[in-house]
Amino acid sequence: MDTGDGRGRRRSVRTCRRAGARGAKMKREVGKVLGTLSVENTEDKQVPMEEGDDEEEEEEEANCLYTNLFRSDTTRRKTAGAAAATAATAAPRYSLLREVGRGSYGVVYEAVARGSGARVAVKKLRCDAPENVELALAEFWALASLEKRHENVVQLEECVLQRNGLAQKMSHGDKRSKQYLRLVETSLKGERVLGYPEEPCYLWFVMEFCEGGDLNQFILSRQPDPRTNKSFMLQLTSAVAFLHKNNIVHRDLKPDNILISEKSGVPVLKVADFGLSKVCAGLGGLGKEGDDKNVNVNKFWLSSACGSDFYMAPEVWEGHYTAKADIFALGIIIWAMLERITFIDAESKRELLGTYVRQGTEIVPVGEALLENPKMILHIPQRRRSSMSDGIRQLLQDMLAVNPQDRPDAFELEIRMDQVTCAA
Structure with a gap:
């Protein structure tokens, strides 16, 4: 192992490989029930659009999100004139303030809800490619399936499908919506079914805004703090x-996908970015008697090798794994956070938290190195002068075990983490 900054960085690829095909970098983010879009631009400041969105109408639509109508195609045709007049005078529900992030598949904005004044994050995703749709639906299904909120999971507020100037609320499993069913069909068939390329289709996701950035930014911009x-x-x-x-x-757990909210005055983590997530409900787990929803997620096997290299468990590289892969990724994150182990991302040139193994002039993800040499011993902690307790050290060793059966599951981990942090 090595404690350097990893400037000999080999790769950092976020992938979801199917049938042995390596590749396609995937980016995303989500929401739950927005409003409709108007072509009336009431903002003085122009908001940057996605590459290729150079039509005047699309630029205007990007600036304001309106609530004046959720209508069927039939209603829209019958009331086109009235709708246009209403759109021109309606007060925008959200005002986009600035672009805060941009990826291959979408743009994220900071916005303000006009009614409450609350800041929110809004992502615009163009759904003209099946891979975009697959990512968006995966995140939508994951967050929409949560019946309860959790303080440390990003909150989905709204999601709207926009096509041909018409906005439609997205509801999970809505079989009455032709647009929703077409999105599902696009994802399943792997080909566009929503119309012609000149008819752009977008998904707008609205979720809570995290002003503290991601875990990388937060940790690396501050002095070490054991309490934090x-x-x-x-x-x-x-x-x-x-x-x-x-x-x-x-x-796809990694520091980039862990956001920080400081609204309460103390930093609160929010796990985000569910585009590669998998909902395993109803897939034959071993639940408690009388509790159909309690699926044993660790009994469900997954086969798509998804994630980002430096956080992927050995079995993920092979494409046959369970939820225990999340435990491995979490072990990498916590280890890197405690010892501030970083590497330089080859694409963004950003310094990122992450542990690795040095092989000559290259640095190799821990999971890949363990796959090549299962008997390799991880030296935790890396630094000779470390304040890491024996309890945390042993817990990290267990989380990063080569054999996933030797790792604690998420429920055991929660209990043990409470014990070792109290004792530390």
């Missing part, structure tokens, strides 16, 4: 236990 580390470890394990209890395997 302890709090973050407890919050992370609580979030993953909540997701697994609700039959959701995240499959």
Whole structure:
């Protein structure tokens, strides 16, 4: 192992590989019930659009989200004139303030809800490619399936499908919506079924805004703080236990996908970015008697090798794994956070939290190195002068076990983490 900053960085690829095909970097984010869009631009400041969105109408639609109508295509045709007049005078429900992030598949904005003044995050995702639709639906299904909120899981507020100037509320499993069914068909068939390319289709996701950035930014911009580390470890394990209890395997846990909210005056972690997640409910787990929803998520096997290299468990590289892969990723994150182990991302050139193994001039993800050499011993902690307690050290060793059966599940982990942080 090595404690350097990883400037010999080999790769950091976020993938979801199917049938042995390596590739396609995937980006995303989610929401629940927005409003409709108007072509009337009431904002003085232009909001940057996605590459290729150079039509005047699309630029205007990007600036304001309106609530004046959720209508069927039939209603829209009958009242086109009246709707246009209403759109021109309706007060915008959300005002987009600035672009805060941009990826291959969408743009994220900071916005303000006009009614409450609350800040929210809004992501616009163009759904003209099946891979975009698959990512969006995966995140939508995961967050929409949660019946309860959790403080450490990002909250989905609204999701709206926009096509041909018409906005429609997205509801989970809505078989009455032709647009929703077409999105599902697009994802399943792997080909566009929503119309011609000149008819752009978008999904707008609205969720809580996290002003503290991601875990990388927060940790690396501050001096080490044992109390913050302890709090973050407890919050992370609580979030993953909540997701697994609700039959959701995240499959892409990493510091980039852990956001920070400071609204309460103290940093609160929010696990986000569920585009590669898998909802395992109703898939034959071993639940408690009389509790049909309690699926044993660790009994469900997954086969798509998804995630980001430096956080992927050995079995994920092979494409045959369970929810225990989330535990491995969490072990990498916590280890890197405690010892501030970083590497430089080859694409973004950002310094990111993450542990690795050095092989000559290259650095190799821990999971990949363990797959190649299952008997390799991980030196935890890496630094000779470390304040890491024996309890945390042993817990990290168990979380990063080569054999997933030797790792604690999320519920055992939550209990053990509470014990070792109290003793530390």
